[in-house]
Amino acid sequence: xxxxxxxxxxxxxxxxxxxxxxxxxxxxxxxxxxxxxxxxxxxxxxxxxxxxxxxxxxxxxxxxxxxxxxxxxxxxxxxxxxxxxxxxxxxxxxxxxxxxxxxxxxxxxxxxxxxxxxxxxxxxxxxxxxxxxxxxxxxxxxxxxxxxxxxxxxxxxxxxxxxxxxxxxxxxxxxxxxxxxxxxxxxxxxxxxxxxxxxxxxxxxxxxxxxxxxxxxxxxxxxxxxxxxxxxxxxxxxxxxxxxxxxxxxxxxxxxxxxxxxxxxxxxxxxxxxxxxxxxxxxxxxxxxxxxxxxxxxxxxxxxxxxxxxxxxx
Numbered sequence: 001x002x003x004x005x006x007x008x009x010x011x012x013x014x015x016x017x018x019x020x021x022x023x024x025x026x027x028x029x030x031x032x033x034x035x036x037x038x039x040x041x042x043x044x045x046x047x048x049x050x051x052x053x054x055x056x057x058x059x060x061x062x063x064x065x066x067x068x069x070x071x072x073x074x075x076x077x078x079x080x081x082x083x084x085x086x087x088x089x090x091x092x093x094x095x096x097x098x099x100x101x102x103x104x105x106x107x108x109x110x111x112x113x114x115x116x117x118x119x120x121x122x123x124x125x126x127x128x129x130x131x132x133x134x135x136x137x138x139x140x141x142x143x144x145x146x147x148x149x150x151x152x153x154x155x156x157x158x159x160x161x162x163x164x165x166x167x168x169x170x171x172x173x174x175x176x177x178x179x180x181x182x183x184x185x186x187x188x189x190x191x192x193x194x195x196x197x198x199x200x201x202x203x204x205x206x207x208x209x210x211x212x213x214x215x216x217x218x219x220x221x222x223x224x225x226x227x228x229x230x231x232x233x234x235x236x237x238x239x240x241x242x243x244x245x246x247x248x249x250x251x252x253x254x255x256x257x258x259x260x261x262x263x264x265x266x267x268x269x270x271x272x273x274x275x276x277x278x279x280x281x282x283x284x285x286x287x288x289x290x291x292x293x294x295x296x297x298x299x300x301x302x303x304x305x306x307x308x309x310x311x312x313x314x
Contacts, residue, residue, distance in 0.1 A: 161291035164228035168284035181211035
């Protein structure tokens with residue numbers, strides 16, 4: 001009976017972990033959603049302001065007459081149109097990120113409902129096990145149950161690492177895709193500059209559009225990877241340094257594509273994404289190493305448990 005209750009308790013404890021994990025994800029996502037919504041609203045206002053400035057320059061007003069007289073109307077108009085493009089690109093990215101986060105919150109909320117009673121179930125089983133243990137008087141049985149608890153904790157920690165590793169691999173895959181599209185766009189851009197024609201320009205912009213979409217996906221995957229890293233850091237005594245990774249992520253999420261969409265600085269953006277991949281790969285390597293060590297610890301502990309069982313009662 002005690003063994004059955006212990007097994008149920010381990011399952012209940014795993015659900016408690018999941019409940020805490022998804023609750024934390026929702027809390028952080030809601031905070032990020034508020035930040036992104038504020039950013040989106042500011043960018044929308046900026047976009048509308050810049051569009052209005054363009055309309056003023058293109059229409060007849062004292063404003064346009066002044067710039068016409070000093071001979072800088074066309075220059076000023078080009079600058080204002082560039083600002084409109086920048087503001088629009090930044091707004092679109094923020095808006096898409098807001099939608100992504102809303103979807104993520106919905107997904108985690110649905111998952112959270114499946115473990116809503118996890119804490120109550122866990123503590124009920126804990127009390128039941130305590131009563132059963134008080135009824136027994138076998139010392140080796142108590143030690144065996146303690147080992148089972150430690151083994152369950154090890155398995156839970158390993159699963160946290162595996163979740164982070166999977167998220168990291170997906171992030172790198174999405175970065176590779178963005179790199180591929182930017183490299184293609186760079187190649188067609190070179191051909192375009194030497195007189196490739198309208199078809200070449202169209203192909204170049206098609207690759208740039210694909211790169212923009214893939215970068216947005218990479219941002220999303222990197223955000224997921226960071227969430228999983230926080231789980232590892234929170235539940236396990238991990239040695240992963242998240243400070244530098246967070247700084248990189250903040251920089252990467254801040255409208256990376258604007259420069260090459262407006263100024264054609266494809267190589268600079270490509271260099272930044274290659275650096276992003278290197279940073280992500282470095283963190284992922286550390287996670288894999290720590291997970292491998294945990295796996296070794298679990299094997300060693302399993303052998304220790306088997307030896308204890310073999311010798312118990314002899």
